[in-house]
Amino acid sequence: MKLLRYALGILVPPVGVFLTYGISSTLLINILLTVLGWIPGSIHAVWAISKFDEKVSQQEIG
Incomplete structure (x- = not known):
């Protein structure tokens, strides 16, 4: 699912x-x-998804 x-x-x-x-x-x-551009949207999406995954990993450890 992550991929x-x-x-x-x-x-x-x-x-x-x-x-x-x-x-x-x-x-x-x-x-x-x-809407402003596909590249900014993609960069933000990858950043947001990685931050979410990082947060979930921290909660599993602690």
Whole structure:
């Protein structure tokens, strides 16, 4: 599932962010960035997905 979220985050950024965060402010920011350009939307999506995965990993350890 993690690989799918990253792939969608690169190809269709809002979908990858939606699968990770659901409907949230992060999704709205990503939609705005994607409208402004595919590259900014993709960068934000990969960053947001990696931060989410990092947060989940920290909760599993602690």
